[in-house]
Amino acid sequence: MTWLVTGGAGYIGSHVVRAFQAADIPVVVLDDLSSGFEQFLPAGVPFEHGSVLDAKLVDHTLQEHQVEGVVHVAGFKYAGVSMQRPLHTYEQNVSAMVILMQCMEAVGADKLVFSSSAATFGTPDVDLVTETTPTMPESPYGETKLIGEWMLRAAGRATGLKHTSLRYFNVVGSGSPDLFDTSPHNLFPLVFDMLVRGDNPRINGDDYATPDGTCVRDYIHVADLAEAHVAAARRLAADEPVERVYNLGSGGGTSVREIMDTIREVTGIDFTPDVAPRRAGDPDRIVASGELAARDLDWQMRHTLHEMVSSAWQARQAAGDAYPR
Structure with a gap:
């Protein structure tokens, strides 16, 4: 039986696809290529090229490939832009998920791993989430992810859908030189773009109540994230108990200045960020605990900060002129 990865041609989704392949679990990909790239897909x-909003295509994909479960990665992921495009965000993230779940119910595919987000928390007033x-x-982005979790919970009660949701903060790095993050809103690509252009990166504020004065956040390697999706799918397939949600966190966090220092070391480009x-x-x-995920999904931070930066920089360099600008 096969698993469907929606958004499987994107930065995160393509790593999930390769993690499934490494685990010898057959996969099929559905992606509209709005932010993904067909060359990210393994031979x-x-x-299936198209949108999750296309119910006929979703139904065809599930039946044609005898899909037993879905890893739902597809969606509109830009929290800041979602403030200007709320209806678009709701359509892509809520309406599409309704269609996906309806089609799954119709064909008897009863397992779903939802790639959620720590944006569901907003700005938590706790030391460890x-x-x-x-x-x-x-x-609106965070709202749609939370609504997705609610829909899964309701469907689980009503139809017995087996599900879990994975919440995470900042995803970085690369699991392969031919896979790279092209988001215009993520820290690593932003800094790399500036360095390639000869511009100076900047830090937004250095007077925070942290050891070096810059914001501390959770950063996780994309390959570690992908492995967690596979582990969750395996537990669902084996009918093993899972929590409704898991945080994929480091428990410690990394400051923006630490990231800048590591980027300078890895790239060999000498710069002092503007403040x-x-x-x-x-x-x-904002840092999350990953204890529950460690218990059930063998979640670990297997990559150091240096490995996160070096793998991302290697992939960016390997892309060369193929890197979207």
């Missing part, structure tokens, strides 16, 4: 992986930390999303004013609403520290 031989079946690919856990699965019981109140959810108070502050963007800009704080951005409104940026908290000092």
Whole structure:
């Protein structure tokens, strides 16, 4: 039996696909290529080009490939942009998920791993975020991810859908030189772009209540994230108990200045980041515990910060002129 990875041609989804392949679990990919790239797909992986909003295509994909479970990665992922495009965000993240779940129910595919987000928490007023930390999303993006979790919970009660949701913060690095993060909103690509252009990166605020004065956040390697999705799918397939949600966190966090220092070391480009004013609403520290995921999903931070930066930089360099600009 096969698993469907929606958004499997994107940065995160393509790593999930390769993790499934490494685990000898057959996969099929559905992706509209709005932010993904067909060249990210390994040879031989079946690919359906289109949107999760297309119910006929989703139904065809599930039946044609005898899909037993879905890893739902597809969605509109830009929290800041979602403030300007709320209806688009709801359509892509909520309406599409309704269609996906309806089609799954119709064909009897009863397992779903949801790639959720720590944006469901908003700005938590705790030192360490856990699965019981109140959810108070502050963007349409965060709201849609929380609604997705609610829909799974309701369907689980009503139809017996087996499900779990994985919440995480900042995903970085690369598991292969031919896979790279092209997001115009993520820290690593932003800094790399500036360095390639000869511009100076900047830090937004250096007077936070942290050891070096810069914000502390959770950063996890994309390959570690992909492995967690496979582990969750395996537990669902084996009918083993899972929590409704898991945080994939480091428990410690990394400061923006630590990242800048590591980028300077890895790239060999000497720079001193400019210091800009704080951005409104940026908290000092947001870090999550990964204890529950470690217990059930063998979740570990298997990559160091140096490995996160070096793998991302290697992939960016390997892309050369193929890197979207």
